[in-house]
Amino acid sequence: MHTFGYRANxxxxxxxxxxxxxxxxxxxxxxFSNQNPSAEIQILNINRFKKQSHGNDExxxxxxxxxxxxxxxxxxxxxxxxxxxxxxxxxKNFLNQVSLWDAIIPAKEDAKFRIQVSNKYRFIDQGxxxxxxxxxxxxxxxxxxxxxxxxxxxxxMPGYSLPDAYR
Amino acid sequence: MDWQGQKLAEQLMQILLLIAxxxxxxxxxxxxxxxxxMLIYAGGVVLTTxxxxxxxxxxNRHPLKWLDPSEAEKYxxxxxxxxxxxxxxxxx
Numbered sequence: 270m271h272t273f274g275y276r277a278n279x280x281x282x283x284x285x286x287x288x289x290x291x292x293x294x295x296x297x298x299x300x301f302s303n304q305n306p307s308a309e310i311q312i313l314n315i316n317r318f319k320k321q322s323h324g325n326d327e328x329x330x331x332x333x334x335x336x337x338x339x340x341x342x343x344x345x346x347x348x349x350x351x352x353x354x355x356x357x358x359x360x361k362n363f364l365n366q367v368s369l370w371d372a373i374i375p376a377k378e379d380a381k382f383r384i385q386v387s388n389k390y391r392f393i394d395q396g397x398x399x400x401x402x403x404x405x406x407x408x409x410x411x412x413x414x415x416x417x418x419x420x421x422x423x424x425x426m427p428g429y430s431l432p433d434a435y436r
Numbered sequence: 437m438d439w440q441g442q443k444l445a446e447q448l449m450q451i452l453l454l455i456a457x458x459x460x461x462x463x464x465x466x467x468x469x470x471x472x473x474m475l476i477y478a479g480g481v482v483l484t485t486x487x488x489x490x491x492x493x494x495x496n497r498h499p500l501k502w503l504d505p506s507e508a509e510k511y512x513x514x515x516x517x518x519x520x521x522x523x524x525x526x527x528x
Contacts, residue, residue, distance in 0.1 A: 271442060276489050280449050284481045287457040291477065294461060295470070344468040415470050 295345050296417025302343045308336035308408040308424050310353065313385060318399070318436045326399040328392040328431060332370065334408075335383035341412050342377040349374040350411040355392060356425075357404035366407075367392050401433040441495030449488040456480020 310332055317329040334353060341349055352371035359365060369388040374380050409423040437445065456477055464473025 271437060273489055276445060276449070277485075279446065280453070280481075280485060280488060283450060283453050284484075287453050288477065291457050291461045291473065295464070295473070298465065344465070344470055 292416040296414060299343050299345050299414065299417065302340075304340045306336070306338045306341055306410070306422075306424070308334070308338075308426075310334050310406045310408065310426055312406075312429060315432065315436065316387065318432060320397060320435060321393070324397065326394040326397050328399060329387060330369070330392065331385065331387045332406075333383070333385045334370070336381070336408060338374065338380040338410060339377050341410065342380060343414075345414045345416065347413050347415045349380065350413065352409050354407050354409060355404050355429075356407055357399075357402050359394070359396060359398040361396060361398075365394070367394075369406075399431050400435070401431065403428075403430040405429070437491060437495045438498050438500055440498040445488045445495055449484055452484040452487065453480065456484065 313331040313333050315328065315330055317327070319327060321327050332353065336351070338349060338351065350371065350373055353369045354366045355369055356364060356366050368390050369392060370386060371389065405425050405427045406429055407423050407425045409421060411419055411421045413419050457480070460473045460477035460480065463476055464470060
């Protein structure tokens with residue numbers, strides 16, 4: 270510790286180690302938060318339901334999505350990424366998940382919302398299995414912290430179905 | 437800095453940084469503001485740097501007592517023995 274460089278090095282190393290420590294504790298403190306998110310999705314309209322020229326089914330829907338994800342935000346949350354996926358089963362695949370809409374929620378105030386929107390991404394099947402198909406609409410979210418591990422969870426809403434014939 | 441000063445500077449550095457970290461976390465958690473935690477900690481690091489890194493006089497209060505040159509001449513340095521002669525005698 271007899272030169273500036275020696276002392277500066279020791280100080281910097283110790284400072285960064287202590288910083289890592291308090292970030293780890295901050296990330297750990299997230300476990301003590303009470304989380305009860307809720308969501309509801311309604312299909313307002315099926316705009317189009319047809320077979321594409323290469324043979325795959327395509328649907329266009331208008332969704333009414335309302336959710337309250339405010340309890341997911343802690344002091345250590347940077348943003349929450351939320352998306353809606355349609356899940357269904359076909360003879361070819363055990364589970365198909367098609368993402369219909371997503372958004373980034375940057376702050377707690379924006380986490381309680383209700384929007385009516387048509388699907389942001391196209392709902393295209395691998396095949397022609399969608400006539401009369403029953404599917405779940407699942408709201409997934411990824412909570413991205415300022416420090417620490419990202420975690421993801423979802424709410425599954427079953428009971429939606431498509432019409433039996435093309436429109 | 438002298439030896440006592442170096443020890444003091446090192447201890448001060450560790451204690452000050454620990455206090456800054458604890459205070460930063462407690463205040464940040466209480467105000468639920470990550471930014472506050474980072475700002476307080478950064479302030480603590482800067483403060484610690486100003487206190488422990490420069491050569492303040494308080495770290496030089498026990499200067500080393502170097503031997504007086506006139507004393508040193510009374511006790512000449514020992515002569516270095518040649519290494520090769522030693523090796524020959526041990527091989528016997």
